[in-house]
Amino acid sequence: MKKLSARRRHPLAAVVVLLLALAATGGLYAAFAPAEKAQADSSAQSLAIDEGRKLFAVGCSSCHGLNGQGTSDGPSLVGVGSAAVDFQVGTGRMPAQQPGAQVPRKKVIYTQAETDQLAAFVASLGPGPVTPDSKQYEPSSDPVTNAEQVAKGGELFRTNCAQCHNFNGKGGALTNGKYAPSLEGVDSKHIYEAMQTGPQNMPSFPDTTMPEEQKREIVAFVRSTNDEPNPGGLTLGSLGPVTEGLFGWIFGLGTLILVAIWVAAHTTKAKKS
Amino acid sequence: MSHDMSENLPEAHDASHGTDVATHGDPFADPGLPAHEPRRTDIDERAAQRAERQVSLMFVVSMLATVGFIASYASIDADKIVYIFPLGHVSALNFALGMTLGVALFCIGAGAVHWARTLMSDHELPAERHPIEADDDVRNDVIEQFKTGAAESGFGRRKLIRNTLFGSLALVPLSGVVLLRDLGPLPEKKLLHTGWVEAEPSKPLRLVNMNTDQPMKAEDIVQGSLTFAKPEGLEESDEDFQQQIAKDALMLVRIAPEDIKDAKSRDKGFEGILAYSKICTHVGCPISLYEQQTHHALCPCHQSTFDLADGARVIFGPAGHPLPQLKITTDEQGFLVATGDFDEPVGPSYWERPR
Numbered sequence: 001m002k003k004l005s006a007r008r009r010h011p012l013a014a015v016v017v018l019l020l021a022l023a024a025t026g027g028l029y030a031a032f033a034p035a036e037k038a039q040a041d042s043s044a045q046s047l048a049i050d051e052g053r054k055l056f057a058v059g060c061s062s063c064h065g066l067n068g069q070g071t072s073d074g075p076s077l078v079g080v081g082s083a084a085v086d087f088q089v090g091t092g093r094m095p096a097q098q099p100g101a102q103v104p105r106k107k108v109i110y111t112q113a114e115t116d117q118l119a120a121f122v123a124s125l126g127p128g129p130v131t132p133d134s135k136q137y138e139p140s141s142d143p144v145t146n147a148e149q150v151a152k153g154g155e156l157f158r159t160n161c162a163q164c165h166n167f168n169g170k171g172g173a174l175t176n177g178k179y180a181p182s183l184e185g186v187d188s189k190h191i192y193e194a195m196q197t198g199p200q201n202m203p204s205f206p207d208t209t210m211p212e213e214q215k216r217e218i219v220a221f222v223r224s225t226n227d228e229p230n231p232g233g234l235t236l237g238s239l240g241p242v243t244e245g246l247f248g249w250i251f252g253l254g255t256l257i258l259v260a261i262w263v264a265a266h267t268t269k270a271k272k273s
Numbered sequence: 274m275s276h277d278m279s280e281n282l283p284e285a286h287d288a289s290h291g292t293d294v295a296t297h298g299d300p301f302a303d304p305g306l307p308a309h310e311p312r313r314t315d316i317d318e319r320a321a322q323r324a325e326r327q328v329s330l331m332f333v334v335s336m337l338a339t340v341g342f343i344a345s346y347a348s349i350d351a352d353k354i355v356y357i358f359p360l361g362h363v364s365a366l367n368f369a370l371g372m373t374l375g376v377a378l379f380c381i382g383a384g385a386v387h388w389a390r391t392l393m394s395d396h397e398l399p400a401e402r403h404p405i406e407a408d409d410d411v412r413n414d415v416i417e418q419f420k421t422g423a424a425e426s427g428f429g430r431r432k433l434i435r436n437t438l439f440g441s442l443a444l445v446p447l448s449g450v451v452l453l454r455d456l457g458p459l460p461e462k463k464l465l466h467t468g469w470v471e472a473e474p475s476k477p478l479r480l481v482n483m484n485t486d487q488p489m490k491a492e493d494i495v496q497g498s499l500t501f502a503k504p505e506g507l508e509e510s511d512e513d514f515q516q517q518i519a520k521d522a523l524m525l526v527r528i529a530p531e532d533i534k535d536a537k538s539r540d541k542g543f544e545g546i547l548a549y550s551k552i553c554t555h556v557g558c559p560i561s562l563y564e565q566q567t568h569h570a571l572c573p574c575h576q577s578t579f580d581l582a583d584g585a586r587v588i589f590g591p592a593g594h595p596l597p598q599l600k601i602t603t604d605e606q607g608f609l610v611a612t613g614d615f616d617e618p619v620g621p622s623y624w625e626r627p628r
Contacts, residue, residue, distance in 0.1 A: 159483055159501060163561045163573060174562060175571050175578055175589070201564035203499030203526070208492070210484050229354045231364035268390050269310040 045120065052121025055114055059095055068125050073099070080197065081128020082119035087193035089115045091186075093200075101177035102200060129196045129206075136212055137192035139220030146220060153221030156214055160205065168225045170238045174201065184226055188219045306399060314391045324391035331384030338377035345369035464623060467550075468504045468521040469599060470614040477610035479505040480523065480548065480601065488608040489525075494546050497565040500525040501551065504611070520619055522551035523599060524561050525609075528568055528582050535584035541600040543609065548599040549585050550619040553577055555592040557620045570596070593622050 007013065057066060063074030070076030077085075088094040092106035110118065119131060140146045158167065166172050169183035178201055183191065195215050198204025205215070236243040314321040345366065353365040360368070406412075428435055472478035479488040483501040494500055502523040507514065527546045533539040538547065553560045553572040560579070562571040568582035577590030585596035597615040604610045618626055 156484060160499075163559070172562075172573070174564060175567070175569055175576075178564065180562075198497045198565055201566050203563050203565045204495065204497050205500075206493075206495050206498055209482055209489065209494065209498060209500040214484055229362040229364075231354075231367050233357070233360035233363040233368065263386055263390070268312045268314070 048117045048120040049124045052117035052119070052124075055110075055118050056121050059110075060118070063096070068122060077122050077125060079126035079128045080122060082116075082123040082131045083129040083193045084197040084199065085119040085122045086115055086131045087190050087197060087199055089118055090193075091190055102179065105181060129193075132189065132192050132196070134189070137188045137216055137219050139188070139216060139223055149217045149220035150224045152214075153217035153219070153224075156210075156218050157221050160210070161218065164202075166239065168238050169222050172239075183222050186222075188223065191219050191222055192216070306397070309397060312391060312395055315395060321392060324387065328384045328388045328392070331380040331387065335377045335380035335384070338373045338380065342370060342373035342377060345373060464620070464626075465618050466614055467619055468507055468517050469611050471504070471506075472611040472613050474612045477602075477604055477612045479604070480525070480609040480611065481505050481507075483522075490607045491544055491546060491603055491609060494525055494527045494609075496527045496529060496545070498527065499561065499563045499565070501561070502548070502609075519557075520552065522559065523548045524551045524563065524570070526563060526565075526568070526581055532568070532582055534580075534582055535586075538584040538598055541598050543601050543603060546601065546609070547581060548601045548609075548611070549579075549581060550597045550599070550615060552596075552620045553592060554587075554594050554596060554619075555590070555621060560596075 056064075056068065060068075060074075063071060064077050065071045065074075068077035070078075085094075089110050090108065090112070092108040093103045095109070096103045097106065116131075123130070139149050157169075161169075164172055164174065164180035165183055166180075171180045171182035173179050180202070192215055194202060195205045195210065195218065196207075230238075236247055314324050349366040349369055351364070351366050354362050355365045355368070356362055357368060407415075423429065469478060480502040481487065481504065482489050482493075483503055488505065489500070489502070502525055503518060504521050507517050507521060511517065525546060525548050527544075530539060530545045533542070533545065533547070539545075542548070549570070551559050551561055553574065555572065555575055555577050558572050558574040560570055560572040560577070562573060563569075563581070564571070568580060569588070570579045570581050570585070571577070572579075572590065572592070575591050577592035578588050579585040579592070579596050580588050581596075585598060587593070587595060594617075597617050597619050599611050599615055600613060601609055601611050
């Protein structure tokens with residue numbers, strides 16, 4: 001202290017004081033100015049982010065961390081985008097019930113408005129796929145264009161999706177208890193988002209390798225298989241030879257055996273009554 | 274049973290009918306056959322007539338059902354969908370055809386069974402079991418005849434005849450073996466190479482996206498995505514497209530380079546993009562059940578599971594060896610290219626397959 005005060009009349013002292021003052025002012029400005037700016041911004045988007053942050057803190061942060069950075073119980077959400085949130089929360093997969101091979105589809109517990117707020121908050125963490133609007137995923141309502149989309153979508157579905165979801169979207173088994181869910185009754189938007197974001201173990205099909213229009217064609221195909229009546233009656237899961245063969249062996253042959261036993265056991269002999 | 278038929282029962286006529294063997298003293302004595310019990314239709318003419326009418330009724334129902342089958346085939350529109358309770362929405366035509374044909378066939382069968390049980394003759398025919406060998410006299414006679422025949426033919430003496438007979442008998446099956454040639458021609462070197470064989474370091478072949486028919490840049494393949502590719506120049510309109518794609522098909526995945534366990538596999542890829550053959554090494558099914566978190570690829574046919582992060586090592590199932598991996602890189606415009614064929618044949622094993 002004595003050293004400092006001894007030099008206060010040094011010719012450069014004024015310069016040093018000036019520099020310190022400038023640094024302090026600049027630092028204070030840097031520290032407070034952005035915060036002030038954020039407070040001033042009251043647009044709908046930032047309100048949604050704010051509401052989303054509150055919802056996130058209550059419903060999601062125990063696994064994904066307070067800032068969505070991820071913990072040992074849940075992955076980081078930085079960069080997953082709003083489409084992933086809309087899919088996971090909108091189909092009831094999130095919040096997850098318990099850890100396991102796969103998070104199943106459940107009852108949806110957030111309203112669409114709350115889902116949108118959560119999505120807005122997660123999207124603010126980092127850039128990622130954006131929730132699509134209905135122009136992107138709804139197949140054409142014109143019957144001719146729609147038929148064309150269904151035909152093209154069927155081809156794309158068989159190359160890209162059928163291996164896991166079955167040729168008519170009934171789903172199928174994967175490894176270690178995982179499974180590809182049935183696509184029956186799934187919202188067009190959620191099908192589109194799943195292709196875009198690749199939820200859980202599903203690989204993603206980004207626009208770079210599967211353009212938007214092709215995704216719409218696939219949605220059109222899935223819609224048409226869902227609506228298609230089944231000319232034969234019992235579908236037996238539409239899984240093909242496994243269920244059909246099992247049904248034939250158990251119920252077909254089983255009935256024949258029962259009939260044979262019945263025929264042989266019921267004697268026609270006359271009895272003195 | 275209002276009609277009294279008790280006087281028709283055999284007991285009423287002949288109380289001593291049947292084999293009333295005395296088994297009282299000896300518990301192991303042969304009990305003989307149980308007494309013949311007549312059917313109701315044997316002793317009651319009215320029951321027999323009723324059974325006859327029942328059988329004919331079933332045959333008549335069958336006829337009506339067949340007429341119904343033809344009528345529904347002619348009259349029901351193939352596109353008509355109806356709701357039927359446990360089945361849901363079904364085609365009316367399919368349902369009508371199935372029901373009428375089912376009833377027609379069932380009634381023939383049920384009528385025939387009913388006929389056989391009630392009206393056809395009801396004799397009981399015991400078939401007792403005997404040893405199946407012939408008695409000693411017959412056997413000795415046959416052996417004697419064989420020895421005489423052998424001596425008279427001179428089979429043991431005329432060795433030339435015997436040996437040539439053996440030779441001709443041994444050669445005859447060969448003609449069957451020669452017919453197996455019809456299974457050929459042999460595939461020669463076709464199984465050793467795929468369409469990627471046209472790629473050379475000086476003339477690399479681009480990877481074309483199966484969805485868009487466009488070549489791809491490295492940044493198009495994002496982590497966690499799955500893309501299918503074919504070699505440049507192979508078009509769906511080509512006559513041999515199906516034969517070619519059955520060998521050439523690729524699945525492209527991108528794995529964070531630090532997650533790739535097999536260094537050799539990492540070097541064959543480009544910035545974590547790995548190109549594996551889509552053809553299972555077990556019996557050649559297209560495998561692409563890819564789990565992006567575990568990096569496992571699963572074959573839907575027999576559940577062979579490959580770890581794509583570890584050089585497509587087989588971790589489960591009947592597949593014999595890992596999926597072949599295609600070495601890829603980028604050309605000067607940044608498109609993904611292959612500079613050569615797979616190092617090993619794709620698809621299932623065969624005897625000449627180099628390891």
